[in-house]
Amino acid sequence: MTSLDDPQAIRHFQSICDACQELTTRYHTASELRLYADGYLHALRRSGSLDLRQQHRLEQLIDRWILDPSSFIGPDGSVSALYAKHP
Numbered sequence: 001m002t003s004l005d006d007p008q009a010i011r012h013f014q015s016i017c018d019a020c021q022e023l024t025t026r027y028h029t030a031s032e033l034r035l036y037a038d039g040y041l042h043a044l045r046r047s048g049s050l051d052l053r054q055q056h057r058l059e060q061l062i063d064r065w066i067l068d069p070s071s072f073i074g075p076d077g078s079v080s081a082l083y084a085k086h087p
Contacts, residue, residue: 004061008050012040012044012050016040020072023036024072037066
C-alpha cells in the first residue's frame, strides 16, 4: 500500500506539496524542489515525529510526486512555463 494512514504524515505531505507548488511559481527548478523536499524530510526524520513506517511511505510518495511531471502542470498546460521566467 502506498497511501498514508497517519493524519500527521498527511499534513506533512500536504505541506511539502504546497511549498513546492509555491516554489514553482517563483521559477525554481525541479532539482531545487527535490533539495527542498529532501531537507524537509531529513528534518522530519531527525525529529522522530513519525514512526518509521509512515516516514518511509511519506518519502516514497514525495519521490514519486516530484518525479511526476503532471504534478507541476501550469494553468496553460505547459510544464516548461513553470520553470522559465517569462520575458
